[in-house]
Amino acid sequence: MVGLDEVLARHRVVICAGSGGVGKTTTAASIALRAALAGRRTMVMTIDPAKRLANALGVRSFGNMDARVTVDGVADGRLTAMMLDQKGAWDELVERHAPSAEIRDRILANNFYQHLSESFAGSQEYMAIEQLCELQAGGAYDLIVVDTPPTRHALDFLEAPRRIADFLDRRVIKWFVRPYFSASWATMRFVNRTVGFLFKRLEDATGVSALVEVSEFFTSMSGLFEGFEPRVRRVYQLLRSPETAFVLVASPEEQVLDEAEYFCQRVRAMGMALRAVVFNRVHGELASKRRDLRRGDLEVLLSRLVSRPGVVQELADNFDRYEALGRGDTLRLEAFRRQLRKDVAVVQVPNFTEDIHSVDGLRSMHQYLFAA
């Protein structure tokens, strides 16, 4: 069976994906720490509104994409953490790609942009991937571990570059721009009833002055993303490269597993390589140890050590409850594993009774993540 160590050794980019709340950030940080301890120059990057990686690494500071932190306890410069501030992702994109200071300022000052930039499709996801491409091309790191943004759907991350390219597609932008900047608008209305209808409605809906503002925004944007399409192609090349491994992070809850199963199928369909699945927060199956031991027998056994019947009762009750959790987790995980290919590494991490927010905590995960 393939282990996670092998997966790390064979790849230069590891992308940790999964739905929110399954311990993705902690897992990514722990994986990065493992590689750094093995002597590889490692970068772990995340987009993190809740400063989770900062917590996990015991790092307080948090900033935009220039904030790089070298982690204590690892040989000099072997582990670097980078945090992207998701709030500024679009500003960053505009700053980066604006052909001139004038266009940049015009976009940033646009009323439409200011109020709605947070809801433009997938900017933070895209910025993470673009950053990843740059780091990868720079060659300063042997391994880059990416903690994907906390989207509800793990797939959002993979589809963001495509969606953003569609958003900035010149053919689309032209529709927004045309009515107020081109004489052909009037003829369009007659030629294409659908378009005419839509724009008439748009005018009614938004008011002409707002539409002019929208139109201006798209005009400024259209110059901004010359050559965006080739960049997106490079992004997908990297995601599909044999040097890139996807690690799916999940937990044994039913809804998480449903989503995880869908993710596995889609990743495969998109030609990307799922190399490992990490199950966090797993309640171990205890039934085997208890085989044939009925509740009554358990109480008799415990009362040989414990004098107070109330305590015996409580201990046995608690054991029963955790056993139920363990049985459920085991059944669901077994079912999930059956649909995985044999060459996918699968590891289970127990449900720790402490929050992991220190390098020592991350290290303590290694015995499970990298169990022989």
Next chain:
Amino acid sequence: MTPADTHLFDRRLLIVAGKGGVGKTTIAAALGLVSARLGRRTLITEVDGAGRAAALLGVEPAPFGTARRVRDRLSVMSLEGSAALAEYLGLIMPVKRVLQAVLSSRIYQYFVAAAPGLKELMTIGKIWHEAERVDETTGERAWDVVVLDAPATGHSMQYLGMPHAAHEVFRSGLVGRESRRLVDLLSDPERTAVNLVTTAEEMPVNETVEMYERLRNELGLPLGCLFVNRLHDSHFDVAAIDRLGRQVTRLADERERAVVTEVLSRAREEAGWTAINRTYLERLAREVKMPAVRVPFCFSEEFGLEQVRFIAEAVRAALVAGAEAEKARGRA
């Protein structure tokens, strides 16, 4: 202020928000059950969900934007922005053939995918529509209470902030006017309450504190209750467990030793979670000024309707007081 003082079920729209994976859908489903028991015609809505609320309540999910009946006075509905927009266009565009031509055109599809905030706005708009809708046959409101199972924190803020943003951008037009109505509903404490769900652990609590501050300071939305989910509450004395652990060697049989060791380690685990939960309950009490509803951890092999009922009972006990409590017990 106690949770019961919020009179949640007298409001029209109960939003349930929080970090991913803390049990928002479960709390929304439980609120729906309690609300229906109180005699309120209740609709649970979920955003971009895969019909999880329906599944938890033991029914098949209906197509987007269509209510699926769960039981008397309780239905569930999945919402999706583009479906809501299509429905809205259907209302303002009575000629089916033209509507079909628009919906299937490439430019429309591009537009829907690209227009910033449109899906969020349409989703909130659809919720508003359901919250205000009057049943034509009875002349009464279709729903007394609409429960919204909101997406994870970051996305929730986008949804809840969208009507305000749209109003700011399009002040004069139809969108400006419609979004004004959405803002009015969302910010009216008589009609709406934003509830938060969290577990009492470090990461979810960090995010909850952050979201609480944004809701209060940036969005200025009326707050309801804080649901602290999956609480462990054991009374194991860790020192006593450790003492027991040292006595395990007295057992001669190896299998017995293994079993007792497991029993003790589960007790330690439970004591550990209890301690973590207490620490973060204290922090929540200090930093999030919302009446807190404590929801116990549900130990079970599977999580389904039975478990939602168990949680609904805890929710009911905290939220419903006095005469209403009598009524709810009578119907339960």
